[in-house]
Amino acid sequence: MSEIFVVIEHRLGEIRDITYEMLWKAGDLSEKLSHTVTAVLLGHEVDPIAENIKDRADKIIIYDDERLKNFNADISKEILAGLIEDLQPEITLIGNTSWGAELAPALSVKTGLPLATDCIDIAFENGKIIAQRQMYSGKIFSNVSFAKSDGYIFTIRSGVFPKDKTGDRQAEKIQKDFPAPDRELKKSFVEFVETAAGDVDIAQADLLVSVGRGIGEEENIAIVKELSEALNGILSCSRPIVDKNWLPKYLQVGTSGKSVSPKVYVAVGISGAFQHMAGLSGAGTIIAINKDPKAPIFRTAHYGIVDDLFKIVPALKEKALAAKKG
Ligand SMILES: Cc1cc2nc3c(=O)[nH]c(=O)nc-3n(C[C@H](O)[C@H](O)[C@H](O)COP(=O)(O)OP(=O)(O)OC[C@H]3O[C@@H](n4cnc5c(N)ncnc54)[C@H](O)[C@@H]3O)c2cc1C
Numbered sequence: 001m002s003e004i005f006v007v008i009e010h011r012l013g014e015i016r017d018i019t020y021e022m023l024w025k026a027g028d029l030s031e032k033l034s035h036t037v038t039a040v041l042l043g044h045e046v047d048p049i050a051e052n053i054k055d056r057a058d059k060i061i062i063y064d065d066e067r068l069k070n071f072n073a074d075i076s077k078e079i080l081a082g083l084i085e086d087l088q089p090e091i092t093l094i095g096n097t098s099w100g101a102e103l104a105p106a107l108s109v110k111t112g113l114p115l116a117t118d119c120i121d122i123a124f125e126n127g128k129i130i131a132q133r134q135m136y137s138g139k140i141f142s143n144v145s146f147a148k149s150d151g152y153i154f155t156i157r158s159g160v161f162p163k164d165k166t167g168d169r170q171a172e173k174i175q176k177d178f179p180a181p182d183r184e185l186k187k188s189f190v191e192f193v194e195t196a197a198g199d200v201d202i203a204q205a206d207l208l209v210s211v212g213r214g215i216g217e218e219e220n221i222a223i224v225k226e227l228s229e230a231l232n233g234i235l236s237c238s239r240p241i242v243d244k245n246w247l248p249k250y251l252q253v254g255t256s257g258k259s260v261s262p263k264v265y266v267a268v269g270i271s272g273a274f275q276h277m278a279g280l281s282g283a284g285t286i287i288a289i290n291k292d293p294k295a296p297i298f299r300t301a302h303y304g305i306v307d308d309l310f311k312i313v314p315a316l317k318e319k320a321l322a323a324k325k326g
Contacts, residue, residue, distance in 0.1 A: 002090040003036050004092075005038050005040055006019070006038070009100075016095065018095035018156065020164065022156050023037065023056040024056075029122060037057045037059070040060075040080065041060055041061065041062045042075075044069035045064065053171070054171040057169055058169055059173075060172070067178060070189040072189055073099070073187065074106075075185060077107050092107075095156060104117065111151070113150070113152060114146045116131035120133065122154060200250075200251075203261070205236075207231055207233030208235075209268065210237055211269060212267065213240040214270065221241070221247065223314060226317050231266075237253070239275070264285050265285070268289050270297055286303075288304045289304075289309050290304070292306075
């Protein structure tokens with residue numbers, strides 16, 4: 001019986017959500033393929049992590065060593081490549097995260113196994129394994145098939161599968177010794193730097209008004225901030241706004257920013273790329289203002305205004321202020 005490997009992602013002792021999501025998908029695939037689910041856990045003092053996921057896997061292979069305390073793609077690649085050679089899993093799942101972006105391509109080269117990155121689903125058609133991906137900010141879905149191989153590696157996008165935290169499996173734990181790499185490692189961990197917490201926490205906000213690249217210029221952000229204040233909400237943003245240094249990182253919503261769960265989320269000039277929407281899975285009502293009727297955000301938004309934000313945002317602000325005055 002072949003195996004499905006899930007590379008367990010954790011940071012500072014906390015299991016990342018992507019781990020639960022991959023374990024869910026591995027469980028789903030294992031039922032269809034009659035494969036077993038093997039969690040591969042690299043780290044130091046990782047017993048609590050293994051305990052936490054033991055009902056979601058059939059086997060947990062644990063490498064527990066001081067040298068694995070912090071993620072190092074170089075070491076992880078060496079260990080995983082050896083394990084893949086030994087156990088020949090048909091499928092290896094890795095998070096499409098900063099970990100996975102570093103690890104998966106190097107692992108693919110080292111093992112010679114094909115890799116599909118940023119997958120939103122994995123399926124089987126006529127006995128062939130198919131990875132589903134998105135292109136052009138979610139406007140196009142593509143199905144990727146592979147030449148026949150002994151195994152396949154996939155990186156999985158955050159937020160696409162349920163993150164059920166309980167299951168009915170009973171994993172056997174297998175401790176392995178840290179294998180000394182047969183070459184000098186090129187990378188070493190230097191320090192972990194927490195991102196600035198900032199003076200507001202968008203994750204706690206009930207109402208967020210979020211600004212995206214459609215705002216055009218930095219000075220225009222003021223109109224969106226004024227709308228957020230008129231609605232007694234908090235300003236947040238998409239990643240390009242942070243990349244341009246127009247707003248601080250702690251206001252960014254999305255996979256590389258924060259996951260938020262406001263009752264109301266107003267997206268202004270935001271296209272709705274998956275990485276942004278993944279941060280909104282806990283949001284209540286989503287209202288989108290975008291001049292492009294084909295913007296992907298309208299697939300998720302509960303209410304949409306197809307118009308120029310420079311017309312709509314000031315008008316909404318006036319309405320909100322008038323409503324406040326009674
Ligand atoms: C690894 C990785 C992680 C990422 N993490 C994140 C993340 O955490 N958060 C995130 O947001 N992104 C993230 N991204 C980037 C993401 O893929 C998108 O590029 C980004 O979300 C797009 O931001 P946007 O919607 O503001 O800009 P765009 O996609 O450029 O959309 C701008 C929108 O504004 C509309 N518009 C333009 N002018 C007007 C106007 N006058 N009136 C009304 N509408 C107008 C346009 O029609 C368009 O839909 C990540 C990408 C990668 C590769």
